[in-house]
Amino acid sequence: MGFGEYYDSLKIPIEEIELATNNFADENLLTRGSSFEVYRGQLLQQGDSINIVARKCRQRVIVGTEFVVLKDLKHKNIVSIYKWTDKDVDKDDEVFIIINKYETNESLDKHLGSPTLTWMQRLLICVGVARALNYLHYDASENQYVIHGNVKSSKILLDHNLEPKLHGFKFAVIARKHHLHLTGKYNGSLHYMDPAYEDTSGLNHKSDIFSFGIVLFEVLFGREASIPNDDNWYFARMARAHYEKRKLDNLIEPDLQKQMNVQSLDLFAEIAYCCIKEQRSQRPDMKMIRTRLERALELQRKHEQSTVVAVEGTASNHFKGKSLDHLRLRLNDIELATDKFSETCYIGSGGYGMVYKGELDHFDGMDSLKIEEKNKGEFRKKHSCVAIKRLHNRVDTQGEQGFVSEIETLSNCKHPNIVSLLGFCDEGHELILVYEYVAKGSLDDYLGNMDGMTNLVWAQRLQICLDIAHGLNYLHTHIEGKPMIIHRDIKSANILLDDNWVAKIADFGLSKLQRANQQGTTLITNNIAGTEVYLDPEYKNTGKLKKESDIYSFGVVLFEVLCGRLAYDEIYSGGGLPSIARQCFNEGTLKGMVDPKLMEADEIISLLKGGVNQDSLETFSKIADQCLEETQSRRPTMEVIIKELEKALNFQVSNLFQNVTSLFVK
Secondary structure, eight states: OOHHHHHHHTBOOHHHHHHHTTTTOGGGEEEEOSSEEEEEEEEEETTEEEEEEEEEESOHHHHHHHHHHHTTOOOTTBOOOOEEEEEEEETTEEEEEEEEEOOTTOBGGGTTTOTTSOHHHHHHHHHHHHHHHHIIIIISOSSEEEEOSOOOGGGEEEOTTOOEEEOOOTTOEEEETTOOEEOSSOOSOGGGOOTTHHHHSEEOHHHHHHHHHHHHHHHHHTSOSOOSOSOTTHHHHHHHHHHHTTOGGGGSOHHHHHHOOHHHHHHHHHHHHHHTOSSGGGSOOHHHHHHHHHHHHHHHHHHHHHHHHHHTTHHHHHTTTSOOGGGBOOHHHHHHHTTTTOGGGEEEEOSSEEEEEEEEEEEOTTSOOOHHHHHHTOOOEEEEEEEEEEEOOOTTSHHHHHHHHHHHHHTTOOOTTBOOEEEEEOSTTOOEEEEEOOTTOBGGGTTTOTTTGGGSOHHHHHHHHHHHHHHHHHHHSOBTTBOEEEOSOOSGGGEEEOTTOOEEEOOOTTOEEEOGGGTTOOEEOSSOOSOGGGOOHHHHHHOEEOHHHHHHHHHHHHHHHHHTSOTTOGGGTTTOHHHHHHHHHHHTOGGGGSOGGGOOSSHHHHHHTTOOOHHHHHHHHHHHHHHTOSSGGGSOOHHHHHHHHHHHHHHHHHHHHHHHHHHHHO
């Protein structure tokens, strides 16, 4: 296919992109530059809805460069152009729009500091990018090669399986092999710029290698290279100095380092160091880099396999003697339900695994079982839509510990505000948990979302909080056959919402059980677990874990619901949501933090729209503030919290009824 035919075959009407992005609405804007904007959207193609990213450009030459470079590139680790379109703005200006398929996990730079991105996953990403660059430098053309010109972590996209895809070819050039490509201006990012460019005013394949070396150290250190500094090469010089002085350990997160095979780390660090040498002649080529990284990956894989073998069967052994056969599912059935964990079934990811949607036969965990059925070992089965969490294979065994904890906890729980465990699978190296499917996703999806949480009126928000409170009260209560359970990670991301907006507490991987004979005792642990901004300060400082620790976390969620923002929103950078909320409550200025969509000038109109009744607001904010007491002993019990939340809801509903009635009387 000639270039013209290729160019025309990908063009679609501008109206389709306007529809996909809601006419380039601000809520779909992902990022903006001096000459471009990037939008997210959903494009309907042949009956299928496809998630896309649409980049509006105002420079024809950039669009042309990407098309010329990408036309003949075929590699699984390189992003391809999906569609394009254009739009006349006026006679002197024209907007070009390049459309790519949306990659679920977005760009690598957003994951560098994530504690859930394991060393094995980081190696796999680096190997994938190395293979892409090797293809550009050696296999894309017989007599020419492609210089990317702007390799950096934000130009590496990650799909639902964290498979890397190199993109951002607007500054790429096609050059004759073994020749320097001269350019009057360096267009790439300065923190990744080949220092030899200043002397040569030109780029070659070794320029990409320097930039890739920076990315390798970003992956190793868990931080971006773009540190505010007058020296563009500060990050590179810092990395070289630490390597030469054998002090890399000072810059690697301890939790990440625990996962590493020493030989794998040494090989990775050595090749990364060689990539960022100042002289181009001293840098290796991509063939050597790819080979060395693949070897580092192989060493790490062998290390993890040996660790898995050492603990293999631990989960099964843990459940020996326990009647859990009704929950055990076959791997073949799960693979069939998820089309072997395909992208089309993927719906999200958590700290320890990826979640898929599917339909299969399972134990009917929602219905009560007759005593005689239980005694006979006969259990009802049901076919329904389920959520399937496939846990990552981690060398630190935390995934396995969470797997055991979830089964041990949820097999004892049956409550409308607790997500139901429907089954599990531990065949071979697979650790899989199957839950009821909760259609509306997690509460954090709606916080801060202009089309999400702000559409939930105050009474609905109060009911969601009451649901969570009832679920927590059930967990914290000793019932025959069920121990007292401390969740340890209550946060909006772990609250799921069903079709009717009923809230269900989920993710019990960190939970702790307290048996009846332990009642009244405090659990002491040196392994502090949970999410930082929701973490009970007394538990964090002393290791003393009580059910009051969950109450503190719940208090943070209450203020999130009131403010319509996540606790780690950048607006709270001054001290975090808990401390700012308590300060505003004590100063009487909390109203300024309330979600503005709930606060209308006219009280009658506000109430009719689901706004906040003042008595309701005061009751709610008072109990939320008490939950955030620094000392565990001063926090209210769940019974008191439920009573106050019900009072807040009654104020809201009764006042709304009175105002509606008064309108009809008038």
